[in-house]
Amino acid sequence: MASINYASKEINCKLVYYGPGMCxxxxxxxxxxxxxxxxxxGEMVSLATPGERTLYFDFLPIELAEINGFKVKxxxxxxxxxxLYNATRKLVLRGTDGVVFVADSQWDIMEENLAxxxxxxxxxxxxxxxxxxxxxxxxYNKRDLPDxxxxxxxxxxxxxWGVPSVEAVAPQGAGVYKTLYTLCRHVIRDLVHRFESL
Amino acid sequence: xxRPPQTVKREAMFGILQGFQLGTILVVGVIVSFILLRxxxxxGQPMNATLNRLFPITLFPWLPxxxxxxEFLLYFGITWMIAAEALPALxxxxxxxxxxxxxxxxxxxxxxxxxxxxxxxxxADVQGASWAYRALAIVIACxxxxxxxxxxxxxxxxTKKATSPGKTVDRPKQxxxxxxxxxxxxxxxGGYPSxxxxxxxxxxxxxxxxxxxxxxxxxxIDSVHGTVNIPLKVLVExxxxxxxxxxxxxxxxxxxxxxxxxxxxxxIWLTWAQVFGDTLKNTHGRLDEEMQDRWxxxxxxxxxxxxxxxxxxxxxxxxxxxxxxxxxxxxxxxVEV
Numbered sequence: 001m002a003s004i005n006y007a008s009k010e011i012n013c014k015l016v017y018y019g020p021g022m023c024x025x026x027x028x029x030x031x032x033x034x035x036x037x038x039x040x041x042g043e044m045v046s047l048a049t050p051g052e053r054t055l056y057f058d059f060l061p062i063e064l065a066e067i068n069g070f071k072v073k074x075x076x077x078x079x080x081x082x083x084l085y086n087a088t089r090k091l092v093l094r095g096t097d098g099v100v101f102v103a104d105s106q107w108d109i110m111e112e113n114l115a116x117x118x119x120x121x122x123x124x125x126x127x128x129x130x131x132x133x134x135x136x137x138x139x140y141n142k143r144d145l146p147d148x149x150x151x152x153x154x155x156x157x158x159x160x161w162g163v164p165s166v167e168a169v170a171p172q173g174a175g176v177y178k179t180l181y182t183l184c185r186h187v188i189r190d191l192v193h194r195f196e197s198l
Numbered sequence: 199x200x201r202p203p204q205t206v207k208r209e210a211m212f213g214i215l216q217g218f219q220l221g222t223i224l225v226v227g228v229i230v231s232f233i234l235l236r237x238x239x240x241x242g243q244p245m246n247a248t249l250n251r252l253f254p255i256t257l258f259p260w261l262p263x264x265x266x267x268x269e270f271l272l273y274f275g276i277t278w279m280i281a282a283e284a285l286p287a288l289x290x291x292x293x294x295x296x297x298x299x300x301x302x303x304x305x306x307x308x309x310x311x312x313x314x315x316x317x318x319x320x321x322a323d324v325q326g327a328s329w330a331y332r333a334l335a336i337v338i339a340c341x342x343x344x345x346x347x348x349x350x351x352x353x354x355x356x357t358k359k360a361t362s363p364g365k366t367v368d369r370p371k372q373x374x375x376x377x378x379x380x381x382x383x384x385x386x387x388g389g390y391p392s393x394x395x396x397x398x399x400x401x402x403x404x405x406x407x408x409x410x411x412x413x414x415x416x417x418x419i420d421s422v423h424g425t426v427n428i429p430l431k432v433l434v435e436x437x438x439x440x441x442x443x444x445x446x447x448x449x450x451x452x453x454x455x456x457x458x459x460x461x462x463x464x465x466i467w468l469t470w471a472q473v474f475g476d477t478l479k480n481t482h483g484r485l486d487e488e489m490q491d492r493w494x495x496x497x498x499x500x501x502x503x504x505x506x507x508x509x510x511x512x513x514x515x516x517x518x519x520x521x522x523x524x525x526x527x528x529x530x531x532x533v534e535v
Contacts, residue, residue: 185528
């Protein structure tokens with residue numbers, strides 16, 4: 001749930017990159033951190049093993065827009081994708097305003113994608129939130145690798161509600177910003193309409 | 199790193215509270231015992247005389263005290279076995295004696311009421327001549343220490359110290375990573391860190407797949423869900439016991455009968471006679487018993503691209519947040535690489 005600081009005129013939103021292990025969540029954040037220019041971004045905090053597996057989470061604060069004089073800041077988080085760290089994933093998900101589900105397009109990771117999506121739904125249910133109540137988009141990552149499933153099959157498998165989806169090659173940055181902006185737009189839209197309805 | 203003084207202070211307070219807890223148990227136990235002894239009808243005799251009657255001198259003057267001492271050692275030993283610490287064992291010894299005394303008093307009360315006798319007489323008898331009652335009370339006290347109070351002693355009234363790490367444990371080394379085993383991104387993996395993909399087990403031979411309960415078998419006509427060409431080595435991978443029947447290098451045309459929705463495994467109904475044709479090896483007459491229709495699981499990569507994409511069309515209803523109108527601020531998000 002977004003928090004509003006009236007004193008500093010800030011709205012803070014939390015976006016979480018979710019997905020199976022090694023699907024490219026941290027790579028997304030690293031690319032944003034390295035290439036985001038012309039906007040205010042903070043330092044990226046990353047708690048990872050030397051094997052480049054996210055141990056706890058990555059965090060990258062960015063400032064993208066202004067609504068009625070309030071700066072909108074987004075905190076980008078990733079979760080550890082490994083099955084072992086479900087408690088951490090659930091903790092990072094708390095109070096999230098939007099989710100990017102990063103799917104690995106490789107054929108051999110299909111079951112892991114499905115398991116991770118189910119895990120996302122399950123962990124959100126723990127906070128009495130349904131996935132379709134929350135702005136979220138799907139990123140089909142690693143499109144540059146051989147032996148990847150066609151997008152229409154990934155859509156059939158993972159995109160139950162027909163939410164926006166983006167093809168991406170995270171190390172090269174393809175689709176990374178599109179993913180971020182698409183989600184940010186929906187989060188802002190959701191936020192504005194929610195406050196207007198109050 | 200030095201601990202903040204507040205933590206040290208809090209731990210000291212915690213220790214005081216623990217000491218207070220132990221002291222309270224001992225003091226309350228002694229007071230309860232004293233009150234109960236005061237309640238005993240003395241029959242005109244002084245208190246110490248009654249107490250003397252509780253420890254009758256039978257054979258030798260020191261025998262009663264020795265018996266109580268042995269009992270104390272018994273309870274102390276039992277508690278030591280549980281707690282393995284002196285202080286809880288000491289408490290256990292005293293607690294055992296108190297329980298044992300209370301049980302004896304309970305017997306005496308019941309017997310005195312039943313036989314219309316003086317309570318103190320019966321108590322003295324239970325403590326002295328009636329060894330069976332005494333033994334029974336000791337057994338009950340032992341059970342009490344081992345059962346209701348077990349967890350209390352096992353935790354040592356929270357006085358047990360945590361086991362300190364052994365000197366041989368090198369903690370930095372314990373959490374170190376073998377950098378030689380680290381997967382690094384390379385051009386061969388498209389810039390992603392490489393990893394070994396753990397292959398899931400396909401349906402093992404011993405575990406026969408069965409159709410879902412709600413499944414309705416399609417009519418045996420062509421192209422129920424499309425016909426796909428599958429390398430026989432894939433089928434062999436799924437059903438290893440058929441290896442002797444199949445020529446792995448050939449490709450079989452099989453009819454995809456059923457796709458389990460939203461699962462990465464498709465399940466097909468394999469009709470052997472229709473599938474293999476002349477791809478079979480010489481089976482020496484064993485075909486009839488082994489060539490039965492059976493369910494088979496296939497990875498989607500082996501069939502998805504060979505069947506009409508319409509099979510994977512799902513009717514979707516967009517969630518409410520997708521139907522919200524645009525807001526002007528969205529236009530600020532236009533930066534692209």
